[in-house]
Amino acid sequence: MDQRDEGAHSQRFIRETGLAAGIAALVEPTLEDLGFRLVRVQVLGRDGQTVQIMAERAGGTIKIEDCEAISRQLSPLLDAHDPLPGSYRLEVSSPGIDRPLVRPSDFEDWAGHEARIELKAPIGDRKRYRGVLEGFEDGEVRMTCTLDQHGTQVIGFPVDLIAAAKLVLTDDLVRDALRRGKKGADVAGGFEPPLEE
Numbered sequence: 347m348d349q350r351d352e353g354a355h356s357q358r359f360i361r362e363t364g365l366a367a368g369i370a371a372l373v374e375p376t377l378e379d380l381g382f383r384l385v386r387v388q389v390l391g392r393d394g395q396t397v398q399i400m401a402e403r404a405g406g407t408i409k410i411e412d413c414e415a416i417s418r419q420l421s422p423l424l425d426a427h428d429p430l431p432g433s434y435r436l437e438v439s440s441p442g443i444d445r446p447l448v449r450p451s452d453f454e455d456w457a458g459h460e461a462r463i464e465l466k467a468p469i470g471d472r473k474r475y476r477g478v479l480e481g482f483e484d485g486e487v488r489m490t491c492t493l494d495q496h497g498t499q500v501i502g503f504p505v506d507l508i509a510a511a512k513l514v515l516t517d518d519l520v521r522d523a524l525r526r527g528k529k530g531a532d533v534a535g536g537f538e539p540p541l542e543e
Contacts, residue, residue, distance in 0.1 A: 355482075356404070358384070359505045360448040365389050369397060369429050373420055377401050380419060382412070385441045385448055395434040397424070400441045406455060406526065408440040443523045447511040450482040457481040459522065460514040463489065465507050475501065476514065487511070 362370045370387040377384050377399075385400035401416055402408045417438045424436060447453055447461060457479045465473045477491035486502035493499065513519060 355450045356383075357450075358448045359450065360386075360446070360508065360510065362387050365430060369399075369424070372423065372427055372429060373399060376419055376423055377416065380416060382408070382416065383449075386446055389430065389434075395430060395432065396437050397430065397434050398437045398439065400439055400446070402441055406441075413438040413440070443519060444513045444515040447513065450487075450505065453479055453482040453487045453511075456513055459519050460516055461489065462512050462514055463487065463503055463508055464510045465503065466509045467507065469501075469503075469507075475503070477501075 361367065366387045366389050369389070370384060373387070374384045382401040382403060385402055386398075387400075388398045390396045390398055399416070399420065401413075403412075417436060420438070421436055445452075447456065453461075459479055460476065461479050463475045465475075467473070475489060475491050477489040480488035480490055480500055482488065483502070486504050487508065488500055488502050490498060490500050
C-alpha cells in the first residue's frame with residue numbers, strides 16, 4: 347500500500363452532521379497536533395448539553411491523562427468559537443471496547459471480531475447486519491454474515507453506503523482489548539486490566 351492509499355485508509359468515512367460537524371471541523375486539527383485521531387463528536391441532551399469528543403492514538407489506545415490533556419486544549423478553543431448556544435459540558439473519552447468503526451483501517455485492525463453495520467439504504471430488504479469482520483478490500487468493508495435463506499457468506503459493504511458501524515461486546519473482544527492494552531498503554535474506554543498480585 348503506497349503512502350497515498352495509507353492516508354486514505356486512515357481517514358474517517360463516517361462523518362458528523364449539523365452542530366457536531368462544525369465542532370469536529372474545529373477540534374480535529376488540534377487533536378492531530380496533539381498526536382490523536384478524532385473518532386466521533388456527539389452533541390447530547392437538550393438542557394445542559396454535553397459535547398462528547400471521542401479520540402484515540404493511532405494504535406487505538408488512550409489514557410485518562412490524555413483525555414485530561416485534550417480537554418485542557420479544547421476547552422479554550424471551544425470557548426473562543428462558541429459553537430453551541432447556551433452552556434454545555436465538554437466530555438473527552440476513548441471510543442470504548444465496543445467502539446464505533448469510522449475508518450477503513452478500523453475494519454482491518456478489528457478483523458475477526460463481531461460487529462454491527464447499519465446501512466444508509468437497504469441491500470435487498472435489510473439495512474442492519476451483524477457478523478464477523480473480515481477486513482477492508484477494494485473500497486468495501488468485508489463481513490461474514492449468516493443470512494437465513496443463503497446461509498453464511500462474506501458480504502462487501504461499500505463505505506459510502508455505511509451509516510454506522512460498531513464492534514459487538516464479546517468475551518473475545520474483551521480478551522483482545524486486554525491483550526492490546528498490555529502491549530500499548532491503556533485499553534480503550536478507560537478499561538484497565540486488573541492488577542496482578
